[in-house]
Each structure stands twice: as C-alpha cells, then as structure tokens.
Amino acid sequence: MIRFLDCFFSLLGLVLGAPVLVLLLIIGFFDTGSPLFCQQRVGRNQRPFTLVKFRTMRKGTASVATHLANVGDITAFGRFLRRTKLDELPQLWNVLKGEMSLVGPRPCLTSQHELIAEREARGVMQMRPGITGLAQVKGIDMSTPVLLAETDAEMGVDLTVSAYFKYIFLTVLGKGAGDRVVG
Template identity: 45%
Template sequence: MRDSIYSKAGKRAFDMAAATAAIIGLAPVLVATAVAIAIGDGGSPLYRQVRSGKDEVEFTLYKFRSMPLGTDSRASVHARTMRITPVGRVIRRVNIDELPQLVNVLLGDMSIVGPRPALPSQVELLGMRRSSGAVALRPGLTGLAQINAYENMPERVKAHYDSVYAASVTLPKDLRIIASTLRYLLKPPPTY
C-alpha cells in the first residue's frame, strides 16, 4: 500500500466529517428504525458481531437487527438461508440495516470506504488480504468489491478488488466509490 497524505491523515478526517454529517442528517431514520425493531419483537434494535478490522484487530460491528433474537453469526452470503423479521425485511431492502456502522466509523474501527469487515472465521479471505496489504486498511461501509459485486462473488475476487483499492487510496477514488454506492442504493431492492 502506497502511503499518501490522504491515506495517513486526510482519510480519517474525511471519515469523521462524513460519519458525523450522516448521523445528524439521518437521525430521524435511525431513531424510527430502532423503535420499529424494538416494537416488532421487544428485543434490542442493535445486532453486534465480532469482525476482523485493521491489522486483523477484532472489533464489535454494529448493525440494525434484521433477524430474530438469538440468531448466530454467519457471513452475509448466507443471508438468503436465514430467517428475517418483518421489519428486518424492510430495512434490508432499503439498506438501512448497515447505518449503525457509522458509529464504528466514528470510533475508528471502520472507514467510509475500504474492504468490508470480514468475520474472523473467513480465514481464506483474511489470508489473501494479508498477502496484498489490504488488511492494513480500516474496513469500510462500502468498497471497490461492493460496487462491482455480483451474487456469490468468490472470496478471491473480493480479495482482488481489495488489493486494487489498497494499492492506491485516494480521495478521488473514495468519492467515485461513494457515488457508485449511492447509485446502487437507488436501484430496485434485492430480494431476500
């Protein structure tokens, strides 16, 4: 990974500003979602999951809970085989379930753009990221692999996109990835 002023300091400043603005701007959506989940089944609106972060340091990732209480941790590729609550179905379709990760960005566990945080059990993916230097990056809310995603994308392809991103982390590249992500979010919702 090539170090630049942006990757050393500017990226973190950008993350802090963007996450703060998003949390303030989306506060009504965040509160309404949390209340809907809590009313839906009486449980906590947040789902916590251990993920592998920068330099493989584990952290607690936050999401809005879309599955019934007590559901075990699995990689997102298994989402179609898991039970989803009625509120969960809606928040996944409009991609609101990931918004609590803005808190992870503020805490420094994540970035707005970077490789998606892997489960510690995704040993093969983590090994490929280690080889390419992508493991040295903070995981992101979105990334190059996500804007090029297709169903059942193999881990080696994800790792390739992570490697390409890690080779040159720049503000223009991050802005292009964010713009592509926003365009993706405007597409018809996925089917679960």
C-alpha cells in the first residue's frame, strides 16, 4: 500500500509541481549555474543510488554530511530552499523510480560507515530510504548515528499508512529540522 501511495503522490507532485520545479530550476541556474545536485547515497539493502536535489550550496563544495558542511557555502537562494524544504522536491523522481519512499530513513552518504553499520544492525537498511521520517520530525540528524539508527528502526516497526501521512503532514507543517548545517 505504501509503495502505491509513493507512486501516486510522487507522480502527482511532479505533474502538478512542474511549474514550480521549472521556476526553481531557472532561479537555481542564475544562483549557482548548476541548479541540480546529484550525489551517491546508500539505498535499500545498501544498494547505491543517485539522489537528486536542488543545489543549495555553491558549486564545488565538499561532499560531506550536512552537519559537517560549512554554513558559508550556502547561497541566499539555498537558505530559502532549505527553510521551505523545496530543495527536496526533485527527490520525487527518486521516489517514483522506487529508489526512495516519501517516508523512511534519510539516505546516508556512502562514507558514513558508522551510521550504515548501526542501521544494518537494526534492520533499517532493509527499508527504502525516505524524504522524511520520524527522525526528521524529531530534529535528529546524522551527527548522532546511534540515536538516528534507533529512531529509524522505531519508525520501521510502526510504519503504518496512518503514520506515513502523519510524518508527511508534520514535515509540511515545518516540524523538526532534520539534517542541518551547523555554524
């Protein structure tokens, strides 16, 4: 049922959101010269996939976990995208392709070995990664791998259709900060 909801809502979001996506692409082009950011992430069963987001940092910024990034690298438009969570919209394509879900553990970088090990030990790596989830609405980021993996596992046990909508609703309302740049 959740995969059906993912497909339905991601397709709906891409179609209805197309004018907004195009506008953000154009503004992003003028902001950084390269509006999309693609990065290898760890997916379900540790399969790598290419995550797509709107670029919020200057081109050429080091590819590190968000909590390790330099706040000075975020552009003014990037701050707006992050604050409104619009930088996540291109991930609807990842959801439609089946690499992600709307709700699940945030996909980590291939270099985040401690987090991958903690998630693997708790069965989290069997879940499809998501755009939002329990950790994001609680404001838990990737700087605390054990707590994050425990929270992801808790969400996995209790992920019902009702919880799926609850996490999406709380995210839209701005609950939690999820991964944030410190500084």
